[in-house]
Amino acid sequence: MRACKNELPALEGRKGQSLTIEQMFLFTIGLVITLSILFSFRAISDRVAGLAEDDQLNEAGALVMTGMERVAKELSYSSSASVTIEIPKEISMGEYTVAADGARLIVLSDNANSTMDIEGVAGAYLVSGTVSSSAGAIRIEGSRAGKTIRLLRPSI
Secondary structure: OHHHHHHHHHHHHHHHHHHHHHHHHHHHHHHHHHHHHHHHHHHHHHHHHHHHHHHHHHHHHHHHHHHHHHHHHHHOOOOEEEEEEEOOOOEOOEOOEEEEEOOEEEEEOOOOEEEEEOHHHHOOOEEEEEEEHHHOEEEEEEEOOOOEEEEEOOOO
16 A cells, blocks of 8 residues: 555656647647648649640640641642641640651640641641740641641741
């Protein structure tokens, strides 16, 4: 019984320490949960931004493809044709490049790219050219005699 009386004051002196350790432990758990949520949100946000950039690159490529098909159609009844199409100046806050190399149309940004087959147009014409999006437009010219379709920067 005497031993119990001696231990009791020692336990009373540690109650403050145990409360401080408990608070530090709860703070650490809260910090871990907060950091986990932050990193998870950042990963999801980066993924969504990447998907949006891919979609925008595909849409810019589709605009250029439509312009090339229009020029090819006009070349069926004319010796030369040209069309200027408007494209977005930036995708995901950065300029991009549109390039044609024979049977492919490539839209390149700093973080991603999109490649499209242009077999219908490329089967009849040699398609070439590289243009930056900085002008906000692309001029597409075609020549029936040369059997060419070129992507050019529009003259302003």
